[in-house]
């Protein structure tokens with residue numbers, strides 16, 4: 001039996017920088033995870049769709065455009081609407097402390113700001129996934 | 140409700156969960172597959188292979204849209220390599236997919252090889268069984284595309300599209316890569332680039348000189364520009380024609396029968412290995428055996444015979 005952590009990394013909104021998210025993707029891969037990268041300009045609906053199809057444990061979203069207070073809630077709403085709110089949502093971006101606190105209250109599991117070492121994100125993800133195993137019956 | 144019941148009600152989330160269960164070989168996955176297998180057999184499986192960056196995913200995107208426009212339901216499995224050093228994988232084929240309906244008529248799954256080396260993951264075939272049972276009319280399977288011979292695709296598909304590009308070399312190199320033997324349809328992609336016409340001509344000539352029976356399938360060579368969806372419809376038509384052709388000739392059934400036989404043998408092999416290790420694994424001191432082999436006191440063949448004999452007796 002071989003249970004891998006699967007994580008979707010996505011970038012909503014209009015800013016076209018994907019360097020940061022690619023660095024994270026490589027770090028997660030090197031930590032032994034399966035990283036699905038779905039590219040730029042993803043709408044919240046596309047992100048949640050992909051997460052469901054790929055059956056990921058977690059969704060990581062990078063937002064540098066400043067639109068984090070609309071995009072994160074939109075992803076959370078979409079997750080709820082699709083019955084996928086058991087998936088861990090975390091994110092990164094240039095996000096002020098106040099906003100960070102508010103987002104984490106809304107249901108974003110963790111926000112990483114630029115400069116946070118990738119090891120921190122890896123450790124967070126491992127722990128969050130380990131503590132969430134489902135007991136649904138297959139058949 | 141159990142996940143399998145939700146699966147049969149068309150719940151995509153349940154499909155995703157079941158595929159993970161199969162991939163992870165989690166408890167009871169073989170019983171689960173048994174149920175799914177008996178509901179499968181209707182989906183047409185189309186393989187897309189070719190060197191890295193040739194445009195496989197872009198072609199998958201184009202073909203998927205074409206089949207969706209036809210009213211078909213389309214499932215995709217796209218395989219990328221697992222790092223042998225870390226066990227991790229970066230699965231990037233999804234980047235090329237754009238604007239698909241979210242109503243359950245389309246499903247895309249990225250899959251890591253998890254140690255397999257034939258161009259697919261060990262579980263890819265089993266995953267296509269789940270897609271088939273879920274009701275997808277068409278299953279598209281994209282191989283890793285590391286440029287090595289990727290023969291797994293033959294056992295997982297009904298028809299194979301080989302994608303080549305001017306950069307991937309001439310017909311001889313295509314042949315050396317083992318791609319000539321597995322192609323049912325060729326896509327010469329990136330034919331907006333210099334050298335594409337020559338490559339198409341080169342392939343055509345090489346295929347013509349290949350001896351073939353009178354009524355054999357003539358492998359079409361389609362020049363495509365996948366990013367502009369140019370000739371993707373034509374490529375799709377040729378794929379459909381091939382399916383029709385092999386259905387008429389009986390090869391379709393023959394091929395599937397062959398695949399089923401192979402599947403049974405591989406299940407037996409796995410079962411035997413598992414049972415062997417369960418029964419004797421604890422008793423066998425592999426390190427000690429390897430020591431003796433390294434010292435030249437015995438050899439792996441002899442050891443194999445001895446272990447097999449003690450297994451048959453036990």
Ligand SMILES: Nc1nc2c(ncn2[C@@H]2O[C@H](COP(=O)(O)OP(=O)(O)OP(=O)(O)O)[C@@H](O)[C@H]2O)c(=O)[nH]1
Pocket residue numbers: 189190191192193194195196197198232235283284328329330331332363364365366367
């Ligand atoms: N010029 C040109 N570029 C193309 C064409 N088709 C695809 N590309 C580009 O080629 C690159 C690779 O395309 P993919 O579809 O990802 O190729 P792939 O074979 O799936 O790649 P891997 O899965 O990484 O092996 C992308 O940047 C595409 O936009 C084409 O017909 N012409």
Ligand SMILES: [Mg+2]
Pocket residue numbers: 195196197231232281
């Ligand atoms: Mg690809």
